[in-house]
Amino acid sequence: MPELPEMETYRKLLTEQLQGATITRVQIEREKSVNVAKDSFIRTVEGSRILSVTRRAKHLLFQLDNGFVLLLHLMLGGWMYLGNETDKPERTFQVILSFGDRSLYFIGLRLGYLHLLSPAEVEERLKPLGPEPLSPMLSESSFQARLKGKKGRLKTTLVDQKWIAGIGNCYSDEISYQAGLLPHRSMNELQGEEIRRLYLAIQSVLQEAIGYGGYMEHPLFLEDRLTGGYNDQCKVYDREGEPCLRCSHGIVKEELSSRKTFYCPNCQV
The missing domain is CATH 1.10.8.50 (Helicase, Ruva Protein; domain 3)
Known part of the structure; x- marks a missing residue:
């Protein structure tokens, strides 16, 4: 299961690659990987822009310019790939976010999820978590x-x-x-x-x-x-x-x- 260093690496690289990018298309191949109806998820996310990618514990948070947040937890066996039709892995994808000619493929989300939430819902979801181990607050x-x-x-x-x-x-x-x-x-x-x-x-x-x-x-x-x-x-x-x-x-x-x-x-x- 990806832990803090893996998710921090994803955060850094995805920030470099996708910050400011517009999500031009959303494909959901497994509805259980998201938390709202497929059509509602697509309607809300398509056309939005990624303002930032942040991390909390083992979660990634994609902050969208429409005020919503995509909360990702890869759980056991989950991973991502950013590429196109030519170099994408030969795997089954549960969710695909496209950015023009590139797509972010979410793979292995059998236990993991990509949830569409409001900031208040994110705060409530992450409230039980303990402090970040590398935070200056944890002296x-x-x-x-x-x-x-x-x-x-x-x-x-x-x-x-x-x-x-x-x-x-x-x-x-x-x-x-x-x-x-x-x-x-x-x-x-x-x-x-x-x-x-x-x-x-x-x-x-x-x-x-x-x-x-x-x-x-x-x-x-x-x-x-x-x-x-x-x-x-x-x-x-x-x-x-x-x-x-x-x-x-x-x-x-x-x-x-x-x-x-x-x-x-x-x-x-």
Whole structure:
């Protein structure tokens, strides 16, 4: 599932490619991917202009000049491609937004969605989300305050979108590794220096992942050389049996709360 770095990469690239562009045509191949009647969605979105593309947690928000917002959540297996009839992937598309001779193809939206909402509806939808992990508002002291009384395991806490928003399966493992903490650790056991290492790991891992374009396998457009660059930078995720880059011990894969989890049992404590 795309996480904060992947969606931030999409935000950056789509802003460069589509900010100010007019949506000339809308095609909906799967009505369950949108939240209003097909005809109403098309009528409202066609002819509007994209003012900006912003991100909140794992969501993208396409701000339209008619006052509406397209709220995107790719969920598991969702991705996008910006191209034309010649270079588009051989996939099934659930929604297509066209901009003249180019189109933005939404792929794999079986669980994901592209919802047409008012700003007030967007605010209500996103209200339960916790703070952005890279926001200046989440200082080290405020992070420590959020930990007070927090129970549960490290892995499940990191992926709890109501606690901190945007971290998922991959980056929770990478953050735990960077902090030298086992994903099984109970949050109320963490002390002083461990909490500081965890906070710094969240910052460094997410910033590095954004710099490398996240781990998405599919480029956003034909000349895209950014998306997916973090694949080769993962220290533990999807590296079961490979040697730890710190201590050479084999990386272990387990299931924790029904989530696949990767860690080094030797240098994470």
